[in-house]
Amino acid sequence: MEKYILLRHRDVPEIDQLDVYKANDGLVAFEKVVKSMQPADVTLEVKNSGLRGRGGAGFPTGIKWGFLPNNSWPHYVVANADESEPGTFKDREIMESNPFQFLEGLMIASYAVQANQAYVYLRGEFWQLAAFLDEKIKDLEVAGYLGEKILGTDYSLKINTHLGAGAYICGEETALLESLEGKLGQPRLRPPFPAAVGLYGKPTLINNVETLTNLPLIIQKGADWYRSFGTEQSPGVKIFSLSGCVNKPGNYELPLGVTYQELIFEHGGGIVNDNKIKAVMSAGASSDVVVADDFCLQTPLAYETCLDRIKAPLGSASIIVLDETVDMAWLVSKTVNFFKHESCGKCTPCREGTFWMDSLTKHMMANESRSEDIDLLRSVALQVQGKCLCALGEFSTMAVVTAVDRFRADFETHVRS
Amino acid sequence: MNKLYNKYEKEILGILARYPAEGKRSAVMPLLFLAQRETGYVPTEALSNIAEITGISETDVASIMGFYTLFHAEPAGRYRIQICTDLPCALRGSESYLEQICEKLGVKEGETTADGLFTVEAVKCLAACHRAPMFQLQGDGEIKYYEDQNVEITMQIVEEIRHKVAAEQEA
Ligand SMILES: Cc1cc2nc3c(=O)[nH]c(=O)nc-3n(C[C@H](O)[C@H](O)[C@H](O)COP(=O)(O)O)c2cc1C
Ligand code: SF4
Ligand code: FES
Numbered sequence: 130m131e132k133y134i135l136l137r138h139r140d141v142p143e144i145d146q147l148d149v150y151k152a153n154d155g156l157v158a159f160e161k162v163v164k165s166m167q168p169a170d171v172t173l174e175v176k177n178s179g180l181r182g183r184g185g186a187g188f189p190t191g192i193k194w195g196f197l198p199n200n201s202w203p204h205y206v207v208a209n210a211d212e213s214e215p216g217t218f219k220d221r222e223i224m225e226s227n228p229f230q231f232l233e234g235l236m237i238a239s240y241a242v243q244a245n246q247a248y249v250y251l252r253g254e255f256w257q258l259a260a261f262l263d264e265k266i267k268d269l270e271v272a273g274y275l276g277e278k279i280l281g282t283d284y285s286l287k288i289n290t291h292l293g294a295g296a297y298i299c300g301e302e303t304a305l306l307e308s309l310e311g312k313l314g315q316p317r318l319r320p321p322f323p324a325a326v327g328l329y330g331k332p333t334l335i336n337n338v339e340t341l342t343n344l345p346l347i348i349q350k351g352a353d354w355y356r357s358f359g360t361e362q363s364p365g366v367k368i369f370s371l372s373g374c375v376n377k378p379g380n381y382e383l384p385l386g387v388t389y390q391e392l393i394f395e396h397g398g399g400i401v402n403d404n405k406i407k408a409v410m411s412a413g414a415s416s417d418v419v420v421a422d423d424f425c426l427q428t429p430l431a432y433e434t435c436l437d438r439i440k441a442p443l444g445s446a447s448i449i450v451l452d453e454t455v456d457m458a459w460l461v462s463k464t465v466n467f468f469k470h471e472s473c474g475k476c477t478p479c480r481e482g483t484f485w486m487d488s489l490t491k492h493m494m495a496n497e498s499r500s501e502d503i504d505l506l507r508s509v510a511l512q513v514q515g516k517c518l519c520a521l522g523e524f525s526t527m528a529v530v531t532a533v534d535r536f537r538a539d540f541e542t543h544v545r546s
Numbered sequence: 547m548n549k550l551y552n553k554y555e556k557e558i559l560g561i562l563a564r565y566p567a568e569g570k571r572s573a574v575m576p577l578l579f580l581a582q583r584e585t586g587y588v589p590t591e592a593l594s595n596i597a598e599i600t601g602i603s604e605t606d607v608a609s610i611m612g613f614y615t616l617f618h619a620e621p622a623g624r625y626r627i628q629i630c631t632d633l634p635c636a637l638r639g640s641e642s643y644l645e646q647i648c649e650k651l652g653v654k655e656g657e658t659t660a661d662g663l664f665t666v667e668a669v670k671c672l673a674a675c676h677r678a679p680m681f682q683l684q685g686d687g688e689i690k691y692y693e694d695q696n697v698e699i700t701m702q703i704v705e706e707i708r709h710k711v712a713a714e715q716e717a
Contacts, residue, residue, distance in 0.1 A: 212673045213670075213671060213673070214671070215632045215633050215634055215670070215671035215675070216633070216634045216671070216675055217671075217673060217675075218673040218674055218675055218676060220673075221673045221674075246566070252673070253579075253614070253616045253689070254616070254672050254673070254682055254689055254691075255673075256688065256689035257688075257689065257690060257691070289564040289565075291564070291572070291575075291576075292575065292576065292579065293575070293614070294575055294578070294579070294614030294615070294616040294617055295614050295615035295616035295617075296613065296614050296615065297670070308575070309572060310569060310571060310572055311569075311571035311572045311573065311574040311575060311600065311602070311610070312571070312610070313609065313610060313613045314613065314614070328569075329566060329568055329569050370675070370676070371676070372634035372637070372675040372676055373633075373634055373637045373638075374637055378634075378638075378675065378676035379676045380676070413671075414632075414633055414671075449633065449634055449637070451637070455637065460633065463632065463633040463636060464633060467632060467633070467670055467671075470670060471670070
């Protein structure tokens with residue numbers, strides 16, 4: 130019995146070889162869509178599956194596909210393989226070990242929106258991985274699954290990889306498009322949205338690697354099958370990247386709705402050195418810091434439950450576990466330093482705000498601050514909120530405000546009254 | 547057309563073929579990677595070469611080079627040991643690992659070893675948080691990951707590279 134839907138390489142050795150992939154139902158779904166399905170029917174099946182985007186926002190995938198207008202051509206599809214959120218390392222495992230399923234997903238999405246050109250935008254650090262994917266793409270071309278008139282149909286598709294060069298902001302979809310066009314990776318003003326005006330000004334679909342990797346089995350086994358996993362509002366499985374103070378950090382593919390308790394203590398092997406758990410972050414460095422009390426640990430990890438119960442979005446499901454030894458002032462100094470480094474500088478509140486938060490927390494860590502500085506730090510964060518062009522500005526404030534509010538004592542040990 | 551183009555003509559044509567005619571400018575980042583392949587940084591003259599190939603201004607090429615952290619305007623060690631000290635890795639000891647590596651190599655973070663071979667840098671998350679401490683090695687036009695590290699393993703890798711380079715120089 131196979132256990133995995135996405136991380137299938139853990140069930141099937143050498144699934145990164147085309148013949149092995151094909152011997153295990155690989156490309157059956159793609160062949161089915163190009164030969165026998167209308168693009169709109171592919172989109173409908175994905176809509177029915179309830180699949181939601183795995184890049185962070187959780188937007189329903191099929192609905193997004195429907196936004197591409199049919200009176201403006203060509204269409205482009207871009208796979209977002211920028212994976213740069215601290216604590217996130219799932220797309221990398223998919224592409225390294227189960228590359229064909231990801232590529233097949235990208236091919237299905239491309240067919241559904243009738244794009245003839247797709248790009249995989251990888252963060253520049255994935256240099257080796259891009260070369261590896263290039264080989265896999267070649268294999269698919271040679272076998273007739275990519276190129277002109279695929280499998281004797283009228284459909285043609287080309288896939289190319291494109292490397293970024295070290296900028297977290299390029300994971301934001303409009304910054305990604307700018308970067309792919311050979312410009313600075315700075316977000317665009319919206320509207321228009323990429324579905325209408327995207328790459329080279331054309332309608333463009335952008336999906337995360339994990340989102341796309343779900344597609345082959347959804348098409349092959351159907352929306353109802355997919356909905357047998359997960360919750361009503363968050364169907365299917367999700368890869369949780371678990372990191373920080375746990376005994377067994379790693380990727381865990383589980384149905385959406387698994388609780389924090391089960392993920393951390395059953396799968397992740399509990400807390401290092403048998404320490405007490407102190408807090409969790411669910412969306413990497415962009416998260417609220419949530420007190421890991423019983424109520425939090427019993428929270429099912431699904432898009433709706435995380436919001437309803439603990440007011441902290443599931444995001445990319447990059448769970449960073451923090452134990453009792455972690456000083457939250459130090460933690461905040463790490464997260465704001467990240468965002469200061471990664472702010473693209475386009476808008477003032479984000480650029481200046483991250484600079485000041487970084488400077489304040491640096492002084493705190495050097496024990497050079499006064500107690501007023503704790504409130505000053507919090508108020509700088511609040512002044513950034515709601516004033517930025519893209520979500521990065523907002524992300525930079527989440528840990529700051531929640532850590533100060535919930536773990537103030539940690540900050541007070543660093544200041545003079 | 548120009549020096550960079552003549553040197554890598556076939557590869558450059560391959561890069562340009564990935565993008566539609568109106569998207570020639572998309573080649574600017576692949577070309578910057580190409581330009582720094584041999585020396586580890588982008589020589590000034592390459593900027594005008596890239597500008598000419600992609601049809602944008604030299605100033606634009608320079609600002610793109612400056613925006614992205616994997617492009618380097620200045621020479622450094624032949625290899626950059628880029629250690630992730632971001633939050634998840636730091637929770638697993640990467641900050642003290644960085645300190646110890648610096649000590650062993652006799653440099654401070656950001657500095658280059660006396661033999662000119664290694665520059666040690668602290669970098670942000672590299673999507674390998676579950677295998678901390680880790681670093682990526684940027685050099686010779688490549689970027690490679692080294693995961694589940696400790697000081698001993700890393701120093702062995704450093705020694706192997708030193709041997710490789712010494713053997714190269716003898717040959
Ligand atoms: C600052 C920032 C960084 C982001 N980084 C990524 C990323 O690395 N990978 C990703 O897939 N989505 C990232 N996103 C989300 C994308 O903008 C976009 O919503 C996503 O790729 C859409 O794909 P999906 O619908 O399949 O989730 C980021 C968003 C923001 C605001
Ligand atoms: S919020 Fe920050 S990262 Fe986003 S556009 Fe503004 S300056 Fe750039
Ligand atoms: S924090 Fe170091 S690789 Fe992610």
